Amino acid sequence: MNARIKMNTGILFIFSIISFASLLYILYHVNSNLVRAINIFKADFEAIHYLIGLAHLLILLFHLYAIIYIFVHFRLFQELKLLKTILLFLGVISLFAMGVEKIMVDEIAREYRHGSPISELYILNFAYITNMAFSLLMFLFLLKTFKLVAFEDIRTKYIDEKIFIIAQYLGIVAGITGLLFTLHMIRFVRKEILMDKFWVLIPFYIMFLIPYALAVLYWFGLKRKQRINDWYDEKQLQDMLKSSFTTLILSVPGLACLLLFQIPHSIFWIFYYFFLIMLLFSSSTLYYFKIKDTV
Amino acid sequence: MKLGNTIRRCRFDRDEMSQQELANAVGVTRQTIFSIEKGKFIPSALLALKIARFFNKSFEEVFFIVDDLQD
Numbered sequence: 462m463n464a465r466i467k468m469n470t471g472i473l474f475i476f477s478i479i480s481f482a483s484l485l486y487i488l489y490h491v492n493s494n495l496v497r498a499i500n501i502f503k504a505d506f507e508a509i510h511y512l513i514g515l516a517h518l519l520i521l522l523f524h525l526y527a528i529i530y531i532f533v534h535f536r537l538f539q540e541l542k543l544l545k546t547i548l549l550f551l552g553v554i555s556l557f558a559m560g561v562e563k564i565m566v567d568e569i570a571r572e573y574r575h576g577s578p579i580s581e582l583y584i585l586n587f588a589y590i591t592n593m594a595f596s597l598l599m600f601l602f603l604l605k606t607f608k609l610v611a612f613e614d615i616r617t618k619y620i621d622e623k624i625f626i627i628a629q630y631l632g633i634v635a636g637i638t639g640l641l642f643t644l645h646m647i648r649f650v651r652k653e654i655l656m657d658k659f660w661v662l663i664p665f666y667i668m669f670l671i672p673y674a675l676a677v678l679y680w681f682g683l684k685r686k687q688r689i690n691d692w693y694d695e696k697q698l699q700d701m702l703k704s705s706f707t708t709l710i711l712s713v714p715g716l717a718c719l720l721l722f723q724i725p726h727s728i729f730w731i732f733y734y735f736f737l738i739m740l741l742f743s744s745s746t747l748y749y750f751k752i753k754d755t756v
Numbered sequence: 757m758k759l760g761n762t763i764r765r766c767r768f769d770r771d772e773m774s775q776q777e778l779a780n781a782v783g784v785t786r787q788t789i790f791s792i793e794k795g796k797f798i799p800s801a802l803l804a805l806k807i808a809r810f811f812n813k814s815f816e817e818v819f820f821i822v823d824d825l826q827d
Contacts, residue, residue, distance in 0.1 A: 622786060622787055694783070694784035694785050694788050695800055696791060696797050750787060751787060753796075754787075754790065754791040754794060
């Protein structure tokens with residue numbers, strides 16, 4: 462186990478440097494020659510566009526790898542608790558910021574082609590700076606982990622419930638984000654646009670789910686060799702049973718709230734319902750498992 | 757009527773072993789041990805027996821019924 466965590470720490474350490482350098486490269490081109498960097502007029506692709514595309518791919522992979530690494534760290538180490546909590550939060554925000562970057566690039570290109578003033582560049586820069594902050598903090602975190610790995614025998618510290626708890630927190634974040642996004646779309650975006658192009662929203666919904674999906678996949682990865690009966694202990698099963706019932710009850714008034722809005726397309730019921738259930742189930746599971754007994 | 761227990765005392769007698777160590781030994785989460793100790797969660801017979809066996813004690817030495825009047 463020590464060798465594996467050391468190897469992953471080393472790879473991610475190099476990855477964090479590459480990610481930071483990639484961000485510097487993108488920021489330099491976006492701020493020195495925006496038209497060329499984001500290929501506003503959809504001209505032929507040049508080497509710079511492939512490099513910028515590759516840089517984005519590397520940054521995305523770094524984020525996914527780093528988030529899974531933080532789960533592993535939570536499971537194996539009790540140390541650096543505050544730093545990794547901040548990192549997990551920042552990692553999720555930074556991952557969402559990558560979606561924002563895509564929207565802003567499209568929006569800037571559209572405004573530029575129509576000759577309108579470009580107002581989104583500072584948002585784009587802010588999103589890249591969020592990515593940079595995550596890469597930098599991850600770099601520092603990995604430096605501290607190197608020291609930790611050198612002195613500790615990791616096998617004695619298996620704490621599976623951390624992943625269970627983290628998955629609930631990420632479920633809450635995904636639930637809230639998905640719900641707010643759906644309500645924003647229903648309330649503020651023109652009905653005609655949503656009716657015709659609701660499918661363009663699906664990548665955003667997938668993006669909201671990525672951190673939760675990573676936690677759940679990691680959890681299943683850990684449990685794959687165990688019998689299904691051993692996946693959860695008896696208190697966890699009882700708490701999930703209670704939270705299922707709570708979710709069932711609360712989903713009725715939760716869904717009734719949707720009657721306050723005019724739904725532009727029936728598909729929005731599904732999005733709303735899915736994220737509502739996710740929010741209710743994750744928050745009630747967390748409440749029954751962790752909070753109820755401590756108060 | 758509640759299920760009381762002496763798990764805290766048993767852990768203390770075992771060189772102040774942590775809840776996590778006990779949880780690992782009987783195959784549950786730390787949170788479950790915490791809730792049992794506080795009397796907020798009633799374990800199954802199997803888990804209760806596992807805990808008692810871990811401390812080399814009989815079931816009644818670790819778990820007991822707390823009547824409402826005592827409560």
